[in-house]
Amino acid sequence: MTILDRDIDKLCVLARLALDDDERHNARDDLTRIIGMIDALSTVATDSVEPLAHPLDATQRMRSDDVTETVDRDAFQKVAPAVRDGLYLVPRVVQ
Amino acid sequence: MTPFATLTELAAALRAKQFSSVELTRYYLDRIERLDAAYNSFITVTRDRALAQAAAADARLRKGTATALTGLPIAHKDVFCTKNVRTTCGSRMLDNFVAPYDATAVARLDAAGLVTLGKTNMDEFAMGSSCETSYYGCVRNPWDVERVPGGSSGGSAAAIAAGLTPAATGTDTGGSIRQPAAFSGVCGLKPTYGAVSRFGMVAFASSLDQGGPLARSVADLALLIDAMAGFDERDSTSAVHGHPGDAARSLHDAKPRTIGVPKEYFAALEDPALAALFDAARRVFEQDGHRFVEVSLPHSAAAVPTYYVVASAEASTNLARYDGVRYGHRCDAPRDLTDLYERTRSEGFGREVKRRILTGTYALSVGYFDAYYVKAQRVRRLIRDDFLKAFETVDALFAPTAPSIAFPIGQISDPVEMYQQDVFTVPASLAGIPALALPCGFHAGLPVGMQLIGPHFSESALLALGAGYQRTTDWHRRVPPGLR
Numbered sequence: 001m002t003i004l005d006r007d008i009d010k011l012c013v014l015a016r017l018a019l020d021d022d023e024r025h026n027a028r029d030d031l032t033r034i035i036g037m038i039d040a041l042s043t044v045a046t047d048s049v050e051p052l053a054h055p056l057d058a059t060q061r062m063r064s065d066d067v068t069e070t071v072d073r074d075a076f077q078k079v080a081p082a083v084r085d086g087l088y089l090v091p092r093v094v095q
Numbered sequence: 096m097t098p099f100a101t102l103t104e105l106a107a108a109l110r111a112k113q114f115s116s117v118e119l120t121r122y123y124l125d126r127i128e129r130l131d132a133a134y135n136s137f138i139t140v141t142r143d144r145a146l147a148q149a150a151a152a153d154a155r156l157r158k159g160t161a162t163a164l165t166g167l168p169i170a171h172k173d174v175f176c177t178k179n180v181r182t183t184c185g186s187r188m189l190d191n192f193v194a195p196y197d198a199t200a201v202a203r204l205d206a207a208g209l210v211t212l213g214k215t216n217m218d219e220f221a222m223g224s225s226c227e228t229s230y231y232g233c234v235r236n237p238w239d240v241e242r243v244p245g246g247s248s249g250g251s252a253a254a255i256a257a258g259l260t261p262a263a264t265g266t267d268t269g270g271s272i273r274q275p276a277a278f279s280g281v282c283g284l285k286p287t288y289g290a291v292s293r294f295g296m297v298a299f300a301s302s303l304d305q306g307g308p309l310a311r312s313v314a315d316l317a318l319l320i321d322a323m324a325g326f327d328e329r330d331s332t333s334a335v336h337g338h339p340g341d342a343a344r345s346l347h348d349a350k351p352r353t354i355g356v357p358k359e360y361f362a363a364l365e366d367p368a369l370a371a372l373f374d375a376a377r378r379v380f381e382q383d384g385h386r387f388v389e390v391s392l393p394h395s396a397a398a399v400p401t402y403y404v405v406a407s408a409e410a411s412t413n414l415a416r417y418d419g420v421r422y423g424h425r426c427d428a429p430r431d432l433t434d435l436y437e438r439t440r441s442e443g444f445g446r447e448v449k450r451r452i453l454t455g456t457y458a459l460s461v462g463y464f465d466a467y468y469v470k471a472q473r474v475r476r477l478i479r480d481d482f483l484k485a486f487e488t489v490d491a492l493f494a495p496t497a498p499s500i501a502f503p504i505g506q507i508s509d510p511v512e513m514y515q516q517d518v519f520t521v522p523a524s525l526a527g528i529p530a531l532a533l534p535c536g537f538h539a540g541l542p543v544g545m546q547l548i549g550p551h552f553s554e555s556a557l558l559a560l561g562a563g564y565q566r567t568t569d570w571h572r573r574v575p576p577g578l579r
Contacts (some may be wrong), residue, residue, distance in 0.1 A: 018441045037400055040397065081423065
């Protein structure tokens with residue numbers, strides 16, 4: 001499988017990455033090699049094999065719906081790049 | 096005082112009042128300051144915090160409320176959140192991130208009275224097998240500073256090897272504790288998935304990530320895993336009945352074991368010099384009464400591709416959180432929301448991280464999801480079942496840790512070639528089973544490591560096997576030339 005520039009462009013949109021031309025060409029060549037390595041999986045017979053999502057086959061543990069801790073907004077917003085009045089600031093989304 | 100003492104020896108010296116925890120802590124802090132420029136194994140040194148913890152530990156020792164680990168120094172891989180201490184994960188993205196809480200593993204070790212010397216260097220977001228992808232520069236191997244220490248927990252391994260700390264934490268997603276332990280001549284344990292809480296461990300691949308200890312001896316690993324492991328309701332995949340905390344008191348269990356030798360692993364081992372070292376290690380186990388039998392893990396060759404699909408897919412999802420809004424790096428003057436996301440992420444992530452995000456995004460995208468991601472999950476079951484079948488007839492498996500000795504910095508530039516470094520470590524990661532890495536000799540003056548792999552939650556049995564080996568060998572006591 002050869003990865004093309006337009007495949008990288010599409011992946012960059014999905015992953016919200018902006019690559020310059022050099023990075024894009026490198027990514028194209030790297031991904032072609034990586035996907036080539038991964039394609040070896042197609043030779044493994046898995047017809048009646050169920051997918052394994054958790055190595056111990058565990059299912060999601062549930063707990064009772066109680067309040068156990070409160071969020072310290074000031075502490076968490078201390079590490080935010082831009083906040084005002086307890087709100088996270090982002091570029092204008094709605095005109 | 097020797098910087099190459101084990102935790103067990105240092106604990107005895109503290110109790111015999113040969114020195115205080117403050118003196119011991121200052122000794123290692125001074126060594127870091129004096130020597131670490133050559134290795135770059137620390138990103139952050141927490142001198143004031145360490146000395147305060149050491150003073151508190153000395154008080155506990157005086158009062159008689161100390162644990163076996165109270166007052167002993169440790170370093171944490173910079174993937175573990177440490178409250179009010181910068182936690183970078185080796186990335187520009189988190190260069191300014193001061194964690195608002197402690198990881199559970201850190202909190203447990205703090206509670207046991209260990210003293211945090213600082214945060215160790217690592218491959219960016221734990222993605223790498225060489226410690227060359229860190230935003231803070233590559234880590235150098237104390238056995239040969241022109242070579243890598245392994246990765247991603249290479250800072251932890253190198254710091255122990257250089258005698259800058261007697262122990263450290265690490266994380267292992269596909270070999271990131273074991274391979275650097277092998278390259279740097281120290282011991283490391285990847286516990287069973289779910290044994291150590293992932294709470295506060297910066298996520299890479301959530302179905303694989305597992306924290307664990309690195310140290311100078313297997314006996315030290317036992318003390319550390321007993322303190323680190325345990326159920327944590329804040330980690331949704333934490334095992335309710337996991338590691339029972341009996342590793343330290345089980346170390347002298349000398350029950351004869353049947354140890355499997357996976358034929359696929361040794362067939363893939365190309366270097367005859369390494370094969371000879373593994374043969375010699377087997378003879379030591381045989382002299383202790385253990386028996387070896389050949390076993391087959393037929394899907395071994397599929398492990399690396401399976402791992403790189405599963406791990407990259409999970410990484411691309413986990414790393415979606417770095418958006419420049421809530422914490423971490425944010426680009427200057429974003430034009431709009433898309434520009435904010437794209438430039439923040441492109442500036443904040445390094446090349447290998449972007450590569451994994453793109454690979455994972457590809458494997459999860461429409462049209463490829465079944466062919467790659469679901470397919471890899473199916474093969475993952477086959478790989479896990481190979482192990483379960485082997486453990487019907489053997490107690491543990493014996494394997495190389497890495498296919499080579501530590502390689503020169505800059506030697507491997509092809510990502511696929513780098514991924515092959517993980518050939519002997521990713522199978523146990525995919526199966527979620529524990530694996531112990533320990534030194535078993537030297538080739539060309541560089542350490543070689545072996546693995547003991549066991550069934551889920553067999554940490555104590557593996558550590559007892561390893562401790563038996565270390566009672567009759569001294570590979571783990573060797574010190575890099577020039578540091579003796």
